[in-house]
Amino acid sequence: MPRLRRLAVLLAGSLIPLANLTGPPASTAPATPPPTSTAPATPPVRTAAPATPPARTTAPAGTLAEAFTRAAATYEVPRDLLVALGYAETHLDGHGGAPSASGGYGVMHLVSNPTVHTLERAATLTKQPVATLKTGDAANIAGGAAVLRAYADELGLDATARKDPGKWYAAVAEYGNASTSEVARLYADTVYDLMAGGVHAVTPSGETVIVMSRMLQLDRGAYSAARDLDGTMAAAAVDFPSAxxxxxxxxxxxxxxxxxxxxxxxxxxxxxxxxxxxxxxxxxxxxxxxxxxxxxxxxxxxxxxxxxxxxxxxxxxxxxxxxxxxxxxxxxxxxxxxxxxxxxxxxxxxxxxxxxxxxxxxxxxxxxxxxxxxxxxxxxxxxxxxxxxxxxxxGGGNPYTAQKVCGSGYKMVDSAALGSAGTVYLLYNTANDNNCVATMKATSLGTATAATAYLEVQGKKRVTQSGNVAHYAGPIRAYALDKCVKWGGKIGSSTYDSPFEYCVSE
Structure with missing residues (x-):
């Protein structure tokens, strides 16, 4: 199946107790860990050949980017995988060393609670004090890398396998401390979707950390048999039809x-x-x-x-x-x-x-x-x-959504705000390899005002829809297999223009 080489998926995974819920006192019964497997690897699920990431310049000392690079080298963990995992957990926000409600600390969300002790394990592996791992970004990132490498060792990844980020799938699933194999798969898929889409994270200090988009062949192993929670809905009826x-x-x-x-x-x-x-x-x-x-x-x-x-x-x-x-x-x-x-x-x-x-x-x-x-x-x-x-x-907002405007089968890829006047959206349909762009108004709804949407497939003429509209401009659909696209829109004086991106490949 063709895949986007850059999906705008901004998910996050933290598989520990939640804050801000009120119920009976929690017990200390241990959680059931997701299963591990030494069975032969199943065929890769992504058909695109692994891409070679572009060369990087050395990150300045003391930055988060440099900490990721150093930790990845020390523990022989793929750097981009480590960043994607951290982004999935915390959006690279260490919260000033304060714990999450589940007892997770730092950028890598190292956990210390009655059932999960990755913080203490990181301290043992790195020989760093627990206090340092809680408050120091660089130490915390090294701790996360050490724990992830330990899972890889337990799963039998040798030096050759460790160079392929797709081979780390089961180790990533273990890092999430999921209660079931299907949720462990959801967690790992989240991390790898971030790698496929690329990460452009701005940390609380204003630093930018980047992972270039790259497609990987994933070795899900035993997790390939787990139910895909992003797939077909279970047969059980739900109260809300879209759930x-x-x-x-x-x-x-x-x-x-x-x-x-x-x-x-x-x-x-x-x-x-x-x-x-x-x-x-x-x-x-x-x-x-x-x-x-x-x-x-x-x-x-x-x-x-x-x-x-x-x-x-x-x-x-x-x-x-x-x-x-x-x-x-x-x-x-x-x-x-x-x-x-x-x-x-x-x-x-x-x-x-x-x-x-x-x-x-x-x-x-x-x-x-x-x-x-x-x-x-x-x-x-x-x-x-x-x-x-x-x-x-x-219902005071726009009664239409970009998904409704583009039609069945289209899923959100990216969006850009046009000030407070609205948003332009890029969607993609994996069934027919079509992109779709729609500009959705948020103000002056029902009144015809100027709005524009455009979509340009690389090597082809740009298609633009512009005029006075009540709710949206577009949709503009175009086949884009093996091509990159530019997309954007305008409402009033607010404009968004993308570079060529979101390239689709077999």
Whole structure:
């Protein structure tokens, strides 16, 4: 199947307990680790030949980029894989040495909690004090590299195999500490999708760390048999038609018969302090003693349902019996997690819940976890854009989405804001190898105002749609196999023009 050589996938993986959820006290029962396998490698799933990454200049001493390069060389871990893993975990934000709710520290999210002890293992492997690993970015990155290399050694990767990032798949899956093999696969796929798409991360200090996009042949081994949670939805019915179903552990919620047993009149918005894969994994772990009905992914707004709406998820203390809980991937102090696809998908979910139970679409009934009486949590936090979110919920936003405009089979690849006036989107359809561009208005909706969308396939004439439109310009679709594309749009004085990128290859 043709693949994009650069996918705009901004996922993150943290497979440890979640913050900002309220439930019964957590137990210390150990989590079940994902299975490992010494079976022969299965055929690679990506058909593109591995690309040779471009040469790099030496990063300045003391930078995060230099720390990744040095740690990768010391522990013979592919540098780009190490960066992608760190980005998946934290967006390369060490949070000033403060722990996550799961006890994870630093850029590489080295964990110390009752069931996971990668921080202590990193200290043993690197001979660095735990305190240094918690607060020092370079030490933390070296610790992550050491732990990842240890997993590779346990899986039998020799020196030749270690040079191929695709051979590290099972080691990456182990690093996620997933509760099931299917979530371990989701975690590893997240990291490798980042490598395929490339990473252009801006750290809290303003440093830019880059991974050039490259296609890899993945050796999933035993994980190739695990269910792909990004694939076909399970047969079990869901309450929200667009959701996938992955059941939470029955020890983490209460079976009920709502709304006949208790009225549902609130929707509670959470931010996980962790990743999409991590949230799913933790809700499947009986040690968690927490859950939410839904989980929403940052990059594309994918929704997974884990608890039936009729049942009481353990997410909001006193509001458990009367509410539906929606968990969002990300961290409350980092706005990069809160993407437009996430806001739109979550708002559509909230709107569906409100309509089905007659819940008013206002801030008295759609609340943050921090608003629940007796709550001691701060999510969704100051970076969550309530104005934008409620506009989408109430229908004050654009009634169209780029996916609807482009049509069935198109998935989001990238987007660029056009000031506050709207957003231009690039989508791709793997079934027919077509790109699609649409410029979506966010203001003056229903009123014809100037907007433009364009798509240019390398070697062909640019196609532009420009005029006065009520809701969107486009869609512009074009076949682009073995070609790169330029894309962009304009609303008013706000313009976006891409370089040639997102090349498609067999």
């Amino acid at each position: 996938r179903w992955v059941a939470a552990k029955s020890a983490n919620y209460t079976v009920a018969k709502r709304p006949s047993s208790a009225k549902i009149d609130r929707i509670v918005i959470h931010v996980a302090q962790g990743s999409y894969a991590g949230t799913i994994s933790w809700f499947q772990n009986p040690a968690a003693q927490v859950s939410a009905h839904y989980v929403v992914r940052s990059s594309d707004g994918a929704v997974t349902q884990m608890v039936r709406e009729k049942d009481r998820a353990w997410h909001a203390g006193n509001y458990n019996s009367r509410s539906v809980g929606i968990e969002h991937e990300g961290y409350i102090n980092n706005a990069s997690w809160f993407t437009d696809p996430m806001y739109r998908a979550s708002a559509a979910l909230t709107r569906s819940i409100a309509d089905r139970y007659g819940i008013p679409k206002d801030r008295a009934h759609i609340v943050g976890h921090n608003q629940v009486p007796g709550a001691d949590h701060t999510d969704p936090g100051p970076k969550w854009d309530w104005t934008r979110y409620m506009q989408y919920v109430t």
